[in-house]
Amino acid sequence: MTARRLDGTATARAIRDEVAREVGALRARTGRAPGLTVVLAGDHAASATYVRGKEAAAREAGIVSEVMRLPGTATEAEIVGAVRRLNADEGVHGILVQLPLPKGVDERRVLAAIDPEKDVDAFHPVNAGRLLVGMPGVLPCTPAGILELLKRHEIPLEGRRAVVLGRSNIVGKPMALLLLRENCTVTIAHSRTPDVARVAAEADILVAAVGKPGFVRGAFVKPGAVVVDVGIHSLTDEAQVRAIFGDDEAKLRALRERGSVLCGDVHPAEAAAKASWLSPVPGGVGPMTIAILLRNTLEAARRCFASA
Numbered sequence: 001m002t003a004r005r006l007d008g009t010a011t012a013r014a015i016r017d018e019v020a021r022e023v024g025a026l027r028a029r030t031g032r033a034p035g036l037t038v039v040l041a042g043d044h045a046a047s048a049t050y051v052r053g054k055e056a057a058a059r060e061a062g063i064v065s066e067v068m069r070l071p072g073t074a075t076e077a078e079i080v081g082a083v084r085r086l087n088a089d090e091g092v093h094g095i096l097v098q099l100p101l102p103k104g105v106d107e108r109r110v111l112a113a114i115d116p117e118k119d120v121d122a123f124h125p126v127n128a129g130r131l132l133v134g135m136p137g138v139l140p141c142t143p144a145g146i147l148e149l150l151k152r153h154e155i156p157l158e159g160r161r162a163v164v165l166g167r168s169n170i171v172g173k174p175m176a177l178l179l180l181r182e183n184c185t186v187t188i189a190h191s192r193t194p195d196v197a198r199v200a201a202e203a204d205i206l207v208a209a210v211g212k213p214g215f216v217r218g219a220f221v222k223p224g225a226v227v228v229d230v231g232i233h234s235l236t237d238e239a240q241v242r243a244i245f246g247d248d249e250a251k252l253r254a255l256r257e258r259g260s261v262l263c264g265d266v267h268p269a270e271a272a273a274k275a276s277w278l279s280p281v282p283g284g285v286g287p288m289t290i291a292i293l294l295r296n297t298l299e300a301a302r303r304c305f306a307s308a
Contacts, residue, residue: 003271003278006228008145011152012287016061019294023062026301034301035064036094036120036293037086041079041105042072047098054096057290063297064091076105080113087115093304094120094297117303120296128169131177138296143175145288146207146228147182155205155226155277157182163200164188165216165265166209171230175207196220208265214244218270226277230285231265244268 027033036058040051051067058065068082079101086092095118101107111119116126122140130137150157162184166172176186189199191210200206200220208216209230221227235241238252241261245251246269255261264281272278279285 002273003227003275006149006153006226006277006279006284008149008279008284008287011149012145012291014152015148015288015291016057016294019291019298020061022298026298026305027062030305032301032305033062033064034094034297035066035089035092036096036297037066037068037089037092039068039070039079039082039086039095039097041070041074041098042102044100047100051098054290054293058294058297061294061298063294066092072102074102074105076109079105079110083110083113087113087118090304092118093301094118094293096121096293097123118300120293120300122174122296123170128174131174134181138299139178139292140170140174141289141292141296142171142230142285143178145292146175146230146285147178148292149228149279149285149288150205150226153277157184157205160184160204161202162186162205162207163203164207164209165196165200166190166207166211166230168209171207171209175209179205179207210265212265213240213263214265214267216266216271218267218274221271221274223274224276225274227266227271227275228279228285229264229266229268229271229281231263232281232286233263233265234260235263236260 023034038051038054055065055067086095095114097110099107111123112125114124116124119127122138127137162179164172164176167188167190172188176188179186189196193199197219201222203222203225205226207228211231213233241251241255244263244267251261262282
């Protein structure tokens with residue numbers, strides 16, 4: 001068996017095109033465009049790269065995109081103050097605080113300061129609560145993107161056994177809730193789960209969000225399972241690259257030329273030999289996260305315009 005590709009790049013492109021058309025229609029009807037502001041505190045290199053990608057994608061879709069840059073010395077009070085100013089800005093419909101925040105800043109307090117109606121990442125406790133009890137509301141970007149990826153590839157969900165590896169508030173827990181909504185039977189496995197490979201191997205749908213490169217080996221994968229790889233890691237050591245990709249000359253050449261190779265939480269060759277579907281890294285979940293962020297921003301603007 002060779003797994004088919006859960007193509008996040010193509011699926012995200014379709015969603016971004018849909019958002020762009022709907023933003024255009026909204027602008028034609030109201031004379032206004034959705035506005036998204038990202039709060040970026042400090043000079044974390046990976047965060048800066050992610051923010052540039054989000055900013056470019058938003059502008060391509062016709063969304064007014066801004067980045068509020070704060071120094072790495074910004075205090076919690078200063079970041080919360082910036083968020084509250086954005087809450088009051090009628091031209092800003094979506095607010096995203098890029099994590100991680102500077103040391104000493106309690107991200108929970110910062111995220112709780114965002115107006116829930118402008119919380120396009122869906123990290124606010126109000127939006128987490130709405131998801132928990134099944135109320136309508138904004139959905140977290142990565143789990144919602146995964147669900148959209150599965151649906152647009154016509155993966156059956158109802159009645160299937162799903163295992164989520166990882167219990168974070170950002171991916172693991174909301175992913176489990178969204179799969180429950182689709183009438184899956186869901187297990188969350190984590191670092192304290194005994195014999196985690198055995199638990200994972202019971203899954204028809206396996207979502208790996210553990211934050212460890214190549215952690216999910218062939219023994220974790222039930223034959224014919226659908227495997228979604230949420231992880232993204234930059235490997236800079238040849239031994240690591242060989243451990244995950246073997247003697248793949250293209251990967252080794254990329255390591256020599258660029259100094260790093262991307263991989264996910266799933267060992268790609270071992271999983272692909274047993275799974276029916278597998279999301280690649282890169283080109284799987286990552287593009288979907290950005291596409292759903294744009295859609296969430298559009299929906300936030302629609303709610304704002306409807307209530308004006």
